[in-house]
Amino acid sequence: MDMSVLKKASLTVDSTVNDAIVSLEESGLQIVIILKDDKTLLGIVTDGDIRRGLLQGHGLEALVSDIMMTSPIVVDEKATRDKAVNLMLKHKFQHIPVVDGHNRLVNLYLLDEEFTKTEHENTLVIMAGGFGKRLMPHTENCPKPMLQVAGKPMLEHILEQAISQGIKNFVISIFYLPEMIVNHFKDGADWNVNIEYIQENSPLGTAGALSMLPENQSLPIIVCNGDLLTNISYKDILEYHSKHSSVATMAVRNHETQNPYGVVKTSGLEIDGFEEKPIHHSIVNAGIYVLEPVVLDYLNEDEVCDMPTLFERLKKANHRTVVFPMHERWLDVGQPGDLELASKYIPKS
Numbered sequence: 515m516d517m518s519v520l521k522k523a524s525l526t527v528d529s530t531v532n533d534a535i536v537s538l539e540e541s542g543l544q545i546v547i548i549l550k551d552d553k554t555l556l557g558i559v560t561d562g563d564i565r566r567g568l569l570q571g572h573g574l575e576a577l578v579s580d581i582m583m584t585s586p587i588v589v590d591e592k593a594t595r596d597k598a599v600n601l602m603l604k605h606k607f608q609h610i611p612v613v614d615g616h617n618r619l620v621n622l623y624l625l626d627e628e629f630t631k632t633e634h635e636n637t638l639v640i641m642a643g644g645f646g647k648r649l650m651p652h653t654e655n656c657p658k659p660m661l662q663v664a665g666k667p668m669l670e671h672i673l674e675q676a677i678s679q680g681i682k683n684f685v686i687s688i689f690y691l692p693e694m695i696v697n698h699f700k701d702g703a704d705w706n707v708n709i710e711y712i713q714e715n716s717p718l719g720t721a722g723a724l725s726m727l728p729e730n731q732s733l734p735i736i737v738c739n740g741d742l743l744t745n746i747s748y749k750d751i752l753e754y755h756s757k758h759s760s761v762a763t764m765a766v767r768n769h770e771t772q773n774p775y776g777v778v779k780t781s782g783l784e785i786d787g788f789e790e791k792p793i794h795h796s797i798v799n800a801g802i803y804v805l806e807p808v809v810l811d812y813l814n815e816d817e818v819c820d821m822p823t824l825f826e827r828l829k830k831a832n833h834r835t836v837v838f839p840m841h842e843r844w845l846d847v848g849q850p851g852d853l854e855l856a857s858k859y860i861p862k863s
C-alpha cells in the first residue's frame with residue numbers, strides 16, 4: 515500500500531487514544547499499528563478497540579497500550595496476497611499487517627474494493643421536524659435542518675454523507691415549515707436516491723414519527739436527528755448492532771463537565787480532603803440509532819414519544835438494547851454559537 519498512508523496509520527506505544535483517533539481519520543483506515551522505533555510490531559488498535567476502551571472508561575489521554583491487541587494475526591512478507599486475502603476473509607478482517615522475519619512491519623494488506631464496497635438497502639430516517647427554538651432568530655423563517663453550513667443546508671450535508679456510504683433510501687420527518695425541505699429535496703432524484711416524507715400533524719418527539727412508517731419494514735432502520743454533523747460510519751453501527759443481537763442500538767459519546775470550583779470532601783464537620791475542579795465523565799445520547807422493525811410495535815400512531823421512552827419500553831419488554839460508543843467527529847447544532855463551529859464538522863469525503 516501507499517507508504518505515506520501506512521506512516522499515518524503507525525504510532526509508537528507512548529501515543530494516546532486521541533492520537534489513535536486522529537490517525538484513523540487521517541489514514542482513512544480502521545486500524546492503527548503500534549511500533550517500536552525500529553518498526554518492530556507491538557500490537558494494533560482497531561476502531562472497535564477504541565470504542566470498547568471508551569466504554570470501559572479509558573479517556574482520550576489514556577495510552578494506546580491500555581487498549582491495543584498485543585498478538586494480532588500477521589502474514590510473513592513472503593506470503594502471497596491470496597493467502598493474506600483468505601486470512602482476512604476467514605477472520606472477517608479488513609486489513610492484516612505484513613512483517614519480516616524479525617517481526618518488523620513492511621506492509622499492510624487491505625481487502626480489495628470489491629470485497630469492502632457496500633450498498634445498504636436499509637432506510638435512514640432523518641428527524642427534521644423540530645422548531646429549532648434555541649436557534650431563534652435564525653429559525654424564524656427557516657427550519658433548523660435547512661440552515662446554511664458551508665454553503666448548503668445542514669440537512670444536505672447529512673444526506674450526502676449517508677449517500678457516500680451507500681445509503682439509498684431515505685425518509686425525512688417534517689413538521690415546521692415543511693415545504694422548504696420538500697421543495698429542496700423533492701423525491702431525491704437529483705442525488706440518485708429515493709426520498710419519502712413523514713408529515714407530522716403535531717410534534718411527536720424524537721421517536722413518535724416512526725409510528726407512521728410503512729408496516730412492511732424488513733431491515734434494521736437507521737434513525738438520526740436532522741441537526742447533527744458527524745462522520746459516523748453507518749456500516750460500522752449496522753454491523754455492531756447485528757453482532758450484539760440488539761433490538762435497538764443507541765450511539766453515545768463520552769461527555770466531560772468540569773466543576774469550576776474546588777470540591778471539599780467532608781465527614782460531618784471534619785474536612786477529609788480536597789479535589790480541585792474535578793471533571794465529571796458521563797455517557798450521553800448522540801442522536802443516532804439502529805432499530806429492528808419490531809420496535810415499531812411499541813409506538814402508537816400520533817402519540818408523542820421520545821427515544822429514551824421508547825428504549826425504556828423495549829427494556830421493560832426484555833428486548834436487548836445496547837450502546838455504540840462514538841469517537842467520530844460530532845456536533846449537535848443546537849445553539850447559535852454552534853453554527854459558527856459547524857463548518858469545521860463537515861465530514862471529509
